Amino acid sequence: MKRTALIFGIAAITLVGCKNGEKKEASSEKSLETVDSAIVDSHNSENSLDWAGVYEGKLPCADCEGIKTVLELKSDKTFTLSQTYLGKPEVENEFTQNGEFVWNNLGTMIRLRSESGHFQFKVGENQLWMLDDQRNVIAGDLAEMYILKKKVE
Template identity: 70%
Template sequence: MKKVVLLFAVAAVTLVGCNNDEKKETISEENTENVESAIVDIHSSENSLDWAGVYEGTTPCADCKGIKTVLELNEDQTFILSQTYLGGSTGENELKQTGEFIWNHAGAMIRLRTETGGFQYKVGENQLWMLDVKGNTIEGDLADMYILKKTIQ
């Protein structure tokens, strides 16, 4: 009788031991899933796109036909910005600025450092979206006119 009880006790301990291992594996799998979902994507426009080049577009103008904008972004984080006011009361006026630009913390937007303050652009695949003074994408009927397209690769 003692042998049966002893055999039963060993079997019970073995079964309990196996069940505990299964629980540990389940917990381990759940922890792995949580870690995988916490991995942050480190890709950004700054480090994933071929952003250097020349971008062009004609942006709206309150007192002229439009502003032809040509922006050259260089690998050394310098820029050349040319803005030509088309069909204004004094004819065509061209303003040219050069300087440096900086990326935001997320690597998605740039700010041109100019004497007049600065322009902000969201950097995308072969295009730049001009942003408003608060750094927001311009919306509305004319939103497409605030996009500069890359012309030289």
């Protein structure tokens, strides 16, 4: 009787051990698939989108009707940014900046380099989202006003 109990005990331990091994193998294969798909799919805004072009929008303004903003991104990574303060006297209400822009390491955001300041944008399909100082998309009631739409030519 003891011999039979011992044989059943060994058999049970062997079966449990084999099932755990199968789970570990399946888990390992699944994690490898996840890693492989992340490596293979290296598409980002910089290399997958037609980002060069003219983007327009009306940014919020504390003491005017809004800031008409026109940003041209050129394929040589230069830009022209024009901003017009709406509802202000025409004397000195329009500002234009030229400069270069750089992509972040992930190829999802750009930073405009100019003498008067740095603007940052998340680049999406036919639109740019203005980012705050912490590189976050601006949220809240006025969030839609911080999006520049690509002008269709």
